[in-house]
Amino acid sequence: MSNYLLVIIIFCYLAVLFYIAFIAEKNAKSKWVNNPYIYTLSLAVYCSAWTYYGSIGTAANSGVEFLPIYLGPAIAVPIWIILLRKIIRISKQHKISSIADFISLRYGNNRFLGALITVLCITATVPYISLQLKAVADTFSIMTNEPHPIGLGMFDDSTFYIALILAIFATFFGTQATDASEKHKGIVTTVAFESLLKLTFFLIIGIYVTYYLFDGTEDIYNKISSEPNFDSLIKLPTLESGFNWFFMLMLSFTAIFLLPRQFQISVLENSREKHLKKAIWMFPLYLLLFNVFVIFIAWAGKLTFGENANAEYYTLLLPLNSGHTFLALLVFLGGFSAVISMVVVSTLALSKMISNNLIIPYGFLDKFIKAKPEENALYIKNIRRISIFTIIILAYFFYTNFSIELSLYSIGLISFVIVAQLAPSFFIGLYWNRGSSLGSILGILLGFAISTYTLILPFTIEAFTGGSEFTDLGLFGIAALKPYALFGIDFLSPPAHAFFWSLSANIVCYLTISVAFKGHYRERNYAEMFVDSKNYSSLQDNALVWKGEAYVADIKNVLTKFLGEARTQRALQLFFKKYHIPSDTQMADARLINFSEKLLTGSIGGASAKILIAGVVKEQEISLTEVLKILEESKETISSNKALQEKSIELTDLTGKLKEANEELIVKDKQKDEFLDTVAHELKTPITGIRAASELLMDENDDMPPEIRQTFLKNIVSDSDRLSRLINNILDFEKLSTGRQQLNLKKHNIQKTLKKAIGNIQHIAAKKEIKIVNLNSFNFELPYDEDRILQVLTNLLSNSLKFCESEKGVITLDYKLGNNCIEVYVKDNGKGIPDEDINYIFDKFYQSKNQNTIKPQGSGLGLAISKQIIEKHNGRIWLEKGVKVGSTFGFKLPFN
């Protein structure tokens, strides 16, 4: 394939990636960008060019040894739910922006530890990145069928330009926000896209090789099994190789947590914890799919090329050998994708570590304090941008000068072993609160030294001098110091051997130093926050123990330098509101110190944040025991606060109820006033009549005609009757409503009671010639107070009489059995009651508007009393709605 064509294709592909990143960044909140699938796919940044090409090389030369690198993460993945969730929570809470930040914060925001981890990660990653560049260069030359481009000079080397483009990409999408704990949706989405591509292309080539070039897996197996050395390709021959396997598993287990790019993607770019649930089965599935065809491609390559080709590039060589250039191009793009993801995410992660843990805390702080906020934001971004370029250029030089002789697989493993030195401080520190920064620093240094001696040094010496004296004889010719067989352990492969010794020494050192020396109180404070993160997250800003003097104004000043005026103002306002602190407070407390440190951590890293804040406050030393005591107390305060809050809610409830009761009382009082008013008015009316008539009758000078005198006398009698009826009703009503009236419940026959009621009123009905009809004749007995029910019936019947026209009126009585009750109806064909009155008809002193213009005789209490009587029987009384002619009253009496 032509050189230029391939370059054009590469640029087109990069343009697509830029576009995807741009779109994702623009729609950062959309569900297309924030879902468990994108998260899982982006985790596959783990599968770099090393996986894509290197594992086939290993499979071809050493058989199943390629597997542990994938089995390790697969074993680790189920533990994510517990471990990673905790790490994610802590990171979010403390605005952590890198693994260096994470570990150094755990050990009391130790500046040196952060820097050490950064250096370690650079050492591990730069060769790793150069390995990716090597893969690009190698595959490029295979594709174009041109000799190796190295030696043409940097500016004639296409690899150099590709490296630069990767740096631009990482810079553009990686340094948009000053706050390094912000998410990078654009990068994550492209990584996910690339992961999908590389898997798809890898599967395509796998299927192509296995089923097109060969006749399926069985065919390949049958052919390869007749080769010499076949056994070594499929078996772990000895117990020792079993140990090797074990250590390699452990190695990749730690790598999936600790590699800066994995920490970046799995922890910092995690937008929702629940995404983990999908990732724990999908990510192992991804790794499994990636490995299905590895062994067959390796064997197929071996069968096709024998020993005459670099096994790492079988995936390219096989289709090219058969003339399928397009397939090879796909494979090339897949590998290229793996490279881009790894390089971009790694440089992004490293640049943050370099700026926040190395450059800023060691030298730039003074400059920052003097500069303006906008300048600071730019400085910080520029430091990161320069870091990204520096790392990539560094990697490029490493590649041109060192890596020609090194295989992909070996550099990858060296990288893993170096990063694994973080494991004790990281994992043990998460669960053991006594792990100290001194232990951590010394452990890492010792582990790094040992891995340098046992792996990096011999490896480099061999690669450049070609001699193996150092390896074969040991330092100064001492056999116990042979780098690949320290103290006589000679059965492990170099990486497993280095891993075993360095990590053992690291752990022992970490544990003993931590136990032997008492740590600083601040360190212990953070240790508690990490170890007991669940409890301490509820303490929030209270979790930091701090004593001393500090002015809000000073702290605000520092914050403004990095966050700008507006953001600082907003953050402080939120803080004051959250803790109910008046916003004009002058002295800062521990919470504000902690809060401010966190705010700054995102921009300049934990260590610098601590130094900056410490510069403007006067801190008092506190003893470790005091710190522990205060922490215990604040935990208790939280729980007692909770109890207080519950009590307060109860009290609020009670107050509400009291208020209600009071309102009810007021309403009742008002009702009572109205009732008395109405009663007085009702009493005054007959009295007025009596008084006026009597006065006229008394006048001796008056020659009143006898018939008028007679009328007046009759009026006096009827007014007196009305008066006494009214008084009786009021007393009845009062007795019923206060509950002083007891019912005299006995079994009675309802039929007989109805007849009595009709008998009581018959003479009035007869006078008006109104018919009263009793529809029912069956007898039924149930318990009730007969006098009271008679009162109700008489009242309903006389109401009907009042509303019926003489001669035409018919009143019907009926009853029927209901559900555990008897229902009685009184129906008439009178004027009826308008619907608007139905709701009020049973209120005391309510008189319908629709009654005859001649004021009906009544106290206005009849229906109110009836209602009370029926309700005392646990029954119900009502007026039927929607009746066309007259009105129908009903009531029901239960018989249980």
Added chain:
Amino acid sequence: MKTKKILIVDDEPNIVMTLEYAFKKKDFEVYIARDGGEAMHILETSIPDVVLLDIMMPNVDGYQTLEHIKKNEALKNTKVVFLTAKNKISDIEKGLKLGADKYLTKPFSIKKIVSEILGLLN
């Protein structure tokens, strides 16, 4: 002297009867209405010198009737006297504020009512 005309508005027939008798004795021409609505109807054709007005009545009450009278230019010389069982200070104030010429309370002395009305008309 011209015959005085009185309109008695009350829904209690027994009370109306006594007032009707007393005013007829004093040579008044007596009109009777059993609520505000009837009163308005009568006022369309007759202009009494005085209206004796109860307040609590069905349909149209005394206050509404008074307002109606005050709006009617033809009735500007007609005096209005409330005669009611409502005797709270607030009720009395309300009645006078609406423009009643007098506010008398129930129960009453017939003689006193008659002399108050005569006093008002002279």
